[in-house]
Amino acid sequence: MEEQLPQYLIIEVLSRLSDSGDLARCRLVSRTFNSLCQEVRSINLVCTLSRYLKSRSPETGHLVTPFKTIFHNLVRNSRNLESVSVGVDKSLGGIAYDDVEDESDDLYLTDVGFFKDWLSRVCGDLKFLSISDFWIQSCWRKSTVFALISSCCHRLLELEVRNAWLSVDGLRPIPTLIHLTLEFVRLEDEDLMKINECFPSLQVLNLVGVGGLKDPKINLLHLKTCLWTASNAPVSLAIIAPKLVKLKLKCVKPKSLVLETPLLYDFHLSLEKANEVRLQEFRNLKNLQLESSSLGSLIHKFRSGNTVKRLKVNLLKSAETFKVSKFCLRTLLDIFPNVNSLTLCPRAWSEAETSFHEGGLESWSGMKEVKEFIAHLVVDDIDVTLPFIFCILNKCSNLSDMALLIHREVDSSIASNLISRCTADHPRIRWRWGMWKEGADDTWVSDGI
Known part of the structure; x- marks a missing residue:
């Protein structure tokens, strides 16, 4: 193979290996491969569940090379690293604390001592760094990594840290860093403030399951994309980002929510209760997805929805019972009058259907802009569901595409009857049909069931 392919191409292939443990095996192929393996630009090493279990077994433990040793050897024999990814597989997250009898640190990957052994070798050219720690070993050790x-990665562009307890003591600015992901990480409020200060050039920020924050605030002048899944604890959230264009924010019951993001274009907001929510006018907002158990109240938090073209709404199920504004189609499209693509998820469809049968759409003509309509529905009584569908079709005079996903548990004869009556009565519409199931990913649309 090495005689047929140019060396630069072999290096490119070796740099793209999903498991850099294979590099050690490649070195045994020939002297040429041994030399070329040292030129790889990327290392990606993952400790699998099978490796972990073998290392803990009395019968096989002595046969397994320590994970950190393998990693050190890879780094020591590499000269041009630009990307380093080291971590444990997600499957190790299922290991219970009771299954670990000692206080080992063999997979404690945010250990500063472990980092000092190799980071100085590669920091000069390093642009991407990802660490996925072993939570059982890292959660009770506060790391200053x-x-x-x-202090040494002055060209770093992207940083990912998962499953760790991090300290920002001694943190210095990294003006080159534009992409940061913190996932299942423990921080404090003052730590997040320090991140705002030291990573001023961030354009992409992902905070997923970051705990320990009481009143977190994101204040980044260059941020363009943000994913923030906040903890379940009631906290006050604030985002000040004048260049932010894409935001996915999920929180449960925040004490307050303040967004100062005037250029927002794509917005996905999921929360249970919409109490102290302060949203400024979004003059560029085109794509909007809302999920809430108080959906009727949430949509009223938007000062103006005139710019929104694609809208998806979902009424979340709540274990609590509290008085909320009812959700209805008329109110939704009065607030977002220029929507041309509308998607109603299951509970939003059900409540809109109930509201329709209680009256309120007869003299209303607020759906003329809608060209595409997608709905997830459960059909209990076809004579109840059909009038609502036909009302939508009559109100949406410019509608050209209607996609209905029927719940998998609906009787096939009822589904077939619904399909035949819809297509017969409104042949001008392009009909698409599909199936959906609660909690599944198969909410797809197709030409038939």
């Missing part, structure tokens, strides 16, 4: 990374 942030400070070490910031």
Whole structure:
């Protein structure tokens, strides 16, 4: 193979290996491969569940090379690294604390001592760094690895840290960093403030399951994309980002929510209760997805929805019972009058259907802009569902595409009857049909069931 392919191409292939443990095996192929393996630009090493279990077994433990040793050897024999990813597989997250009898640190990957052994070798050219720690070993050890990374990785563009307890003590600015992901990480409020200060050039920020924050605030002048899945604890959230264009924010019951994001274009907001929510006018907002158990109240938090073209709404199920504004189609499209693509998820469809049968759409003509309509529905009584569908079709005079996803548990004869009556009565519409199931990913649309 090495005689047929140019060396640069072999290096490219080796740099793209999903498991850099294969590099060790490649070195045994020939002297040429051994030399070329040292030129790889990327290392990606993952400790699998099978490797972990073998290392813990009395019968096989002595046969397994320590994970950190393998990683050290890879780094020591690499000269041009630009990307390093080291971590444990997600399957190790299912290991219970009771299954671990000692206080090992063999997979404690945010250990500063472990980092000091190899980071100085590669920091000069490093642009991407990802660490996925072993939570059982890292959750009770506070790591200052942030400070070490910031002190020597002066060209770093992207940083990912998962499953760790991080400290920002000694953290220095990294003006080159534009992409940061923190997932299932423990921080404090003052730590997030320090991140705002030291990573001023961030354009992409992902905060998923970051705990320990009481009143977190994101204040980044260059941020363009943000994913923030906040903890379940009631906290006050604030985002100040004048260049932000894409935001996916999920929180349960925040004490307050303040968004100062005037250029927002794509917005996905999921929360249970919409109490202290303060949203400024979004003059560029085109794509909007809302999920809430108080959906009727949430939509009233938008000062103006005139710019929104694509809208998807979902009424979340809540264990609590509290008085909320009812959700209805008329109110939704009065607030977002220029929507041309509308998607109603199951509970939103059900409540809109109930509201329709209680009256309120007869003299209303607020659906003329809608060209595409997608709905997830459960059909209990076809004579109840059909009038609502036909009302939508009559009100949406410019509608050209109607996609209905029927719940998998609906009787096939009822579904077939619904399909035949819809297509017969409104042949001008392009009909698409599909199936959906609660909690599944198969909410797809197709030409038939």
